[in-house]
């Protein structure tokens with residue numbers, strides 16, 4: 662088997678849904694509900710315990726429904742971005758509205774040639790779930806409000822995980838496999854400074870679907886930092902090491918701050934979306 666085919670199979674075979682671990686998702690959901698405006702808090706406040714307890718349900722559902730799996734990530738390489746390059750400083754993510762709109766439109770365009778199952782549909786998942794939540798709020802159907810709010814917060818948090826935005830979600834080469842779980846779960850469980858404290862203040866309010874596109878573009882730019890630090894490089898590798906550093910256990914170091922920043926931004930955007938959903942569902 663040629664090396665290219667072998668590596669492709671390693672990358673495409675057996676991708677699990679992945680997500681921040683339970684701790685991170687629960688933190689995002691709790692912080693989100695605790696920082697809502699009064700109108701949104703009146704709706705979601707009473708559901709807080711359920712929203713926290715069910716934070717991992719979208720991942721649990723993957724075991725029963727394979728079609729759920731690709732809703733948790735989006736490989737931006739499939740939409741034209743270059744793969745992460747650990748030999749260069751992390752690129753500045755594009756923030757221009759026109760760029761975000763074009764990326765979102767491309768990800769939602771069924772005529773664009775790409776395999777959604779293997780390259781992901783996270784922007785579409787966030788967008789659809791938001792509209793389902795608005796419909797549930799209009800119908801005042803509490804089980805659906807809970808379910809779609811859980812899903813929305815989960816997908817928004819996933820869009821802020823750097824490794825959910827790249828084809829190289831579990832390393833640049835097979836010897837780096839394991840980096841995904843090491844970052845999103847093990848690091849968060851071990852490193853207290855990775856825990857979000859409050860939603861980012863003054864996060865730019867963006868509408869869907871460009872909010873999800875912005876989160877994923879930022880994530881994609883940060884993926885090279887996560888992959889480089891895992892290889893023992895201080896952000897940029899002069900030469901790419903053949904093995905992961907520290908036997909595969911990430912040092913808390915700078916990645917704690919990176920994880921916390923992403924989770925706090927996810928919570929800020931989740932606050933915005935829940936408040937927006939309540940406003941949109943209100944009678945004119």
Ligand SMILES: [Zn+2]
Nearest residue numbers: 679680733819
């Ligand atoms: Zn997930």
